[in-house]
Amino acid sequence: MILKKYFIYGFLSLAIFSCTPRQEINYMKDIESIALDNSIKNSRSTLQPGDQLIITITAKDLDVVKPFNQTYSSSSTITQYSNPSSNSLPQQIPVSGPTYSVDTDYNIVFPQVGKVSVQGENVESFRVKLAGLISQYVKDPVVDAKLINFRVSVVGEVTRPGTYVVPDGTTTIWGALGLAGDLTPFGVRQNVLVIRTVDGVITQNRIDLTSAQFINSPYYYLKQNDVIYVQPNSNREKAARVDPNTGLYISVASVLASLVIGVLALVKN
Template sequence: MILKKYYIYGALCLAVYSCASRQEINYMKDIENIALDNSIKNSRSTLQPGDQLVIRVSAKDLDVVKPFNQNYSSTATVAQYSIASGNTQFQPVPTSGPTYVVDTDGNIDFPQIGLVDTKGENLETLKTKLAGLISTYVKSPVVDVKLINFKVSVLGEVAKPGTYVIPDGNTTLLQTLGLAGDLTAFGVRNNILIIRNVDGKFSQQRVDITSAQFINSPYYYLKQNDMIYVQPNTVKEKSARVDPNTGLYISVASVIASIALGVLALTRN
């Protein structure tokens, strides 16, 4: 009888151990109550040192803008989208035009104009700025600026952790998590860490994607070199600390207990 009680107790413990704690897995439950005004203001990333920009200048007379398109190459190809390490799919996107790298002081060296300060500028404002500078020499110039090395990293409890290059330099937290295959069942959805480096200053923010409030956060739209970390829940942390053979030990113990109960029943008969 005592052995039977121990067996029942062990079975109950095993059942409790195998049950994962409940957690909220729905995203943005209160989306209908959230105004999206602030998210639009946060959608533009300011340029950072190390950014690679393809800048093309055009006008009605293309010969007039040739001095502003030095080192032009019509065959250049840039891999603007990548899959995380362990996956081999790449989608090279043809691009043409000279490439400029933002230096450590936040400048680019532009033909005929010289150093152009990009600090505090995003792609749209830099287009306007360059068009204004070039209009001194060319009537109604059209400037196109593309950021070709915008990348973010996703680590932790996602299906495909890795570093992702974003084609247009504009992505949200949810879009990037989608690229990483979404969170696993063990990922904590209400405490995602985002680490950001802007102008050499690091900041961090915890984000709850089960609430739509984060749409108006400065961390909804990601910026260059952002790092996202999805921490595991307590069930995953506990399982990582448990001997990997624990399941085997429990199974063996259960078999032994069953045999012992069988023997005990036979001896009673």
């Protein structure tokens, strides 16, 4: 009986100490004490080589703007992912339209206008710039521009690691983690790494998701091709080092222990 009690206590201790403490998975515990004064400029990504834009021009007289709208195949689509509103999987959204790519010199070639530089521009400022150029030919043109290949990657201790194309070309670190199904219980919430490449320069920053301070960080709003890495906690690392046959060994040991206890009981009787 004493040996059996030791086995029970041992399994209970293992179960208790292997659990992640509840307070470690709370987010932004001091949210109420932090002013959400993040500048709007951090939410706008400047356009980069390789970006793809769907651009359409409209006006009161649609015939006048036809030369500014290149033809395209409606079957040519790019898949984006919607941010899930609940625990459901992100939905794929096909988008299509006249598509323009930013070349290595930060230019796009637009019908009737020619090369237009996008360097230092975000989607909104570029829309205003292009409208100004077209207004030389068309009265009160309306420019609709959307970034359709805005990608972020989420890897490490998340439910669905991968690369996601985000609608409208803007998202926060919360949006990206939502697409990836949130962190697993083994993810370190106090040390999430964001890797960013802008104009060929690679930077990185570590974020504490349990503090609201990071909302004021320039890494709160994600940029094109950002990579989020969630490192595993010590419990996951220990589990990775454990022999995959450990469970089998424990089962065999338990069976042997039960047999020993049974034999001892018979001997005593």
